[in-house]
Amino acid sequence: MKKLLLFVLLASCNALYSQEKIEELEQFEIRSYAPQKNGVTDLVFEARIDHLTELLSKNLALGKLVDVSFKIYWNSPSQYKIEVQGLPKGFDEIKNDLVSLIKGKLEFILPEKFSEKFKGYSLKAEPIADGKLIHAIDASYTMATPEVEILIDKSGQLKTVETKSPTAVKTEFTHSAKSWSNNKLVLDKIVMTSKQGPAAMTTTNTIEYLNVNGIGFPAKITVKNISEVLIPKTEKTKEKKIKNESGTVIRFTKYEINTGKAQKIINIGTNK
Secondary structure (H helix, E strand, O other): HHHHHHHHHHHHHHHHHHOOOOOOHHHHHHHHHHHHHHOOOEEEEEEEEOOHHHHHHHHOOOOOOOEEEEEEEEEEEOOEEEEEEEEOOOHHHHHHHHHHHHHHOOOHHHOOOOHHHHHHOOEEEEEEOOOOEEEEEOOOOOOOOOOOEEEEOEEEEEOEEEEOOEEEEEEEEEEEOOOOOOOOOOEEEEEEEEEEEOOEEEEEEEEEEEEEEEEEEEEEEEEEEEEEEOOOOOOOOOOEEEEEEEEEEEEEEEEEEEHHHHHHHHHHHHOO
């Protein structure tokens, strides 16, 4: 009976602990820019990856390609459809791979609430010299990442998110206010670094914006990847570092806001 009572008390404490509100986190949510906060509920736009058409034409037997691009439909709160345009019929595997490239960038166009990423975690804030360090801990032991550390600086800006797992990943954020953002913080750059043994990978996304009827949307995302592998020295060779760089540019155009087109296209696909 005592063991049962102790278990109930611990479970209650965990529930209360997970519900702890972090003022800095809430304030960052309030100050962060998102088109949804300006009433965007239905969005259609196009995306193009620089040199994609040439690369596909050169490396795959797809015939003559003119303009391989993407048409994206998004409807609140989280429905979307991505169409690959400019490819011949079939080639579903290639289309699925291309869709995955663009899907990973939707967060930059229509960011979800930052706190949603940590649902199910217990949160605890620790004052530090630079601001507040928030520990997000998986008290249920069911998450893929058991612990995450979030740093919010003294000015209230999100600076880093670092996972504590066998493969440590550190993500650094740069924000600024824009003329169209009403003093809200807009994401300018995100740098993600991961390390596993002698290998390190850094991916940088730099975002440039355009103003569409008073609402800011990405016009261009420049992606830069750097991989480094450290080969230890041996009796015959010196320590060696192998470094590779790659990257791409994704451009976004023809934004259509709240026309109802996205809902119509998505509903057609859902009702088939």
